[in-house]
Amino acid sequence: MKIKFLSIVAIAALMTSCSGDKPKADVKETTPVKKEVKQEAPAKTEVVSTASFMDDKGVGPITSIELGELDTALAGKGKAAYKSNGCISCHKISKRFVGPALKGVTQRRSPEWIMNMILDPEGMVANNEAARQLLAEYSAPMANQNVSEEDARAILEYFRTKN
Numbered sequence: 001m002k003i004k005f006l007s008i009v010a011i012a013a014l015m016t017s018c019s020g021d022k023p024k025a026d027v028k029e030t031t032p033v034k035k036e037v038k039q040e041a042p043a044k045t046e047v048v049s050t051a052s053f054m055d056d057k058g059v060g061p062i063t064s065i066e067l068g069e070l071d072t073a074l075a076g077k078g079k080a081a082y083k084s085n086g087c088i089s090c091h092k093i094s095k096r097f098v099g100p101a102l103k104g105v106t107q108r109r110s111p112e113w114i115m116n117m118i119l120d121p122e123g124m125v126a127n128n129e130a131a132r133q134l135l136a137e138y139s140a141p142m143a144n145q146n147v148s149e150e151d152a153r154a155i156l157e158y159f160r161t162k163n
Contacts, residue, residue, distance in 0.1 A: 059127040060116030078158030081151040098140050103162045118152040
């Protein structure tokens with residue numbers, strides 16, 4: 001900001017001093033005015049451990065889920081549901097897009113949280129701090145695609161293959 005102001009003043013002084021139709025005696029010298037800029041302290045960000053995110057089950061119909069060995073058939077259904085429910089429009093597996101990258105999501109969020117976010121993103125944003133933080137970071141709310149609980153479970157299984 002300070003550099004921009006000084007640049008503008010310097011350009012104005014240069015233009016004034018270079019105009020050929022006025023004698024030099026009429027040209028007024030301008031002196032840059034120093035403007036004090038008060039810098040604010042950087043905002044404090046709260047560091048939340050991944051472990052606490054894994055304890056967060058979110059808000060919604062899924063309160064507990066037991067995951068066993070990876071079910072590849074269910075993961076295949078989940079991949080199809082991920083595409084057919086429009087998840088792919090906003091989420092890429094390995095890179096940030098409209099929403100966060102999904103690679104490793106099962107290591108960052110609990111299975112219950114993931115399913116609750118898929119099933120009721122509005123309720124999660126309204127009642128879950130982690131979901132609100134994601135909304136603040138991505139500036140786009142997750143669309144409710146009216147995914148069935150069965151499809152949400154299959155999508156979760158698909159995500160388990162992407163760690």
